[in-house]
Amino acid sequence: MKKIDKTRILILKGISQHLRGVPLKKINDYYNNYFKKNNLSEKDISFVTYFTNIAIRHRGQIETIIRHYIKKNLPKNILEIKAGLMLGVAQIFFSEIPSYALVDSTVNLFQGKIKKWRSLANAVLRKINTEKNSLEKIKNNLMLSIPGWLYTDWKNQYGEKNVKKLLEVFQNEPGLDLRVKNKIDHWVSVLGGIKLGHNTVRVFNKGNVESYKGYKEGSWWVQDIAAQLPVTIMGNIKRKNILDLCSAPGGKTLQMLSQGAYVKAIEASKERSDMLLKNINRINLSKKFKVEVIDLMYLESKEKYDIVLLDAPCSGTGTFRKNPDVVWIKNKNDVIKNAKNQKKLLIKALSFVKKKGFLIYSNCSLQHEEGENLIKDLVNKNIIQLDIINEKEISGYPKEIINKGLIRTLPYMYNGGMDGFFIARIKKII
Numbered sequence: 001m002k003k004i005d006k007t008r009i010l011i012l013k014g015i016s017q018h019l020r021g022v023p024l025k026k027i028n029d030y031y032n033n034y035f036k037k038n039n040l041s042e043k044d045i046s047f048v049t050y051f052t053n054i055a056i057r058h059r060g061q062i063e064t065i066i067r068h069y070i071k072k073n074l075p076k077n078i079l080e081i082k083a084g085l086m087l088g089v090a091q092i093f094f095s096e097i098p099s100y101a102l103v104d105s106t107v108n109l110f111q112g113k114i115k116k117w118r119s120l121a122n123a124v125l126r127k128i129n130t131e132k133n134s135l136e137k138i139k140n141n142l143m144l145s146i147p148g149w150l151y152t153d154w155k156n157q158y159g160e161k162n163v164k165k166l167l168e169v170f171q172n173e174p175g176l177d178l179r180v181k182n183k184i185d186h187w188v189s190v191l192g193g194i195k196l197g198h199n200t201v202r203v204f205n206k207g208n209v210e211s212y213k214g215y216k217e218g219s220w221w222v223q224d225i226a227a228q229l230p231v232t233i234m235g236n237i238k239r240k241n242i243l244d245l246c247s248a249p250g251g252k253t254l255q256m257l258s259q260g261a262y263v264k265a266i267e268a269s270k271e272r273s274d275m276l277l278k279n280i281n282r283i284n285l286s287k288k289f290k291v292e293v294i295d296l297m298y299l300e301s302k303e304k305y306d307i308v309l310l311d312a313p314c315s316g317t318g319t320f321r322k323n324p325d326v327v328w329i330k331n332k333n334d335v336i337k338n339a340k341n342q343k344k345l346l347i348k349a350l351s352f353v354k355k356k357g358f359l360i361y362s363n364c365s366l367q368h369e370e371g372e373n374l375i376k377d378l379v380n381k382n383i384i385q386l387d388i389i390n391e392k393e394i395s396g397y398p399k400e401i402i403n404k405g406l407i408r409t410l411p412y413m414y415n416g417g418m419d420g421f422f423i424a425r426i427k428k429i430i
Helices: 001-019 022-036 041-057 058-071 078-095 099-107 114-131 132-139 148-158 159-169 184-191 226-232 251-258 268-285 334-352 372-380
Strands: 175-182 194-196 200-203 220-222 241-243 264-265 289-293 305-311 353-363 385-386 406-409 419-430
Touching: 001 041, 001 078, 001 099, 001 268, 022 041, 041 058, 041 078, 058 078, 058 114, 058 132, 078 099, 078 114, 099 114, 114 132, 114 175, 148 159, 175 184, 175 251, 184 194, 200 334, 200 419, 220 251, 220 268, 226 251, 226 305, 226 353, 226 406, 226 419, 241 251, 241 334, 251 264, 251 334, 264 268, 268 289, 268 305, 334 353, 334 372, 334 419, 372 385, 372 406, 372 419
Parallel strands: 241 264, 241 305, 264 289, 305 353
Antiparallel strands: 175 200, 175 220, 194 200, 353 419, 385 419, 406 419
16 A cells, blocks of 8 residues: 555544544544654655644535535444545645546545445545536635534624634634743744744744754743733732642643742643643743642632632633634533533632632633623622723733723734633632
8 A cells, every 4th residue: 555545544534533523632642643653754744734634624615515416414423434525625625636646546545334435435526626616615615614503603792704804714724832931032033933922932833843942941832822811910920829720731830830930730630730740840840839630629728829720621612723623523512511610610719719819710712601601690699709901911912802801812813813712800709
């Protein structure tokens, strides 16, 4: 079997896993293990990564094109059929490979349990390739790039014009933000990126982040510019005692430690806490740090903290630029379930706040149920009191991220984009 066929078989497996609801991060972990074991070339690695991401990022348009030619539902228990067709369509519209070659190479994937679908795949892909120009309208229809329920939610929350901006930014691969410990201008030059704020380099390199200069030395860590805001609005935190809840993978933890805070981190997952510790040790900021592996709802502590940070588990829809799968593997029920859990976590987190201390509540969801609506409900029930965030505290960020004393970042904001975040600073009602 030719090497190029191995890469397409790998993509077929990856897209099939995505259709089964497996997160893209886990698919990439599987890929990385395969790359190492089989010593794939950089060219082949780029090919696998590119077409997997393209197929998922443009899944809505690709599925619509397929349905245009296949009216009957494909078997739900053999998702490799749909995955193969998605890969074929992705190559037709997003590849410079000669059309005859890409159709043949995709059809050749239809072996084993999907062999009997080979003739259908051949006919459909050749028809799509022939009528490619007439299908450009579907390919360019941004409304199709996310599920209908999500489009409706965002339209109701942000308005049609802003949803269009969200969908436009979704079409492109984002840069990667690296928060540096010091010498920002040096690292901008070394990494070949652009400077954001006072401490962040945005890079557009492809490949494994662990191969970037400065990684092994602990000179920087990965942290989106929006994800830095929860710590930014804490103000001067030098020598402050902070409780960091749901802390892994640790970008905000590192940010707090680098600014001189004493941090105790709480993480329910042993695996994620190990990841957190690995990051803390790599950056060499472990002196003022402790971690405890426990579910927040079972945490008991006599000690109260100056600041409590709750970066709550959420639907993650604000990260769709980097995680294009999130719009497909989450649904409305997940959002409602998250909101109920977040409310419990927030109330529990308040119990650890000192008198005259405050709590930062944040998450990377664009859904109001997990942000604005949740906070409004708790304020109305006199459970919490907002500590208003003002423009002076977010120097360098667009003023539009502040809404009624809360922060709401949207992915089309800032220089080239940022994650979607919701942030509230909360006083404890005593």
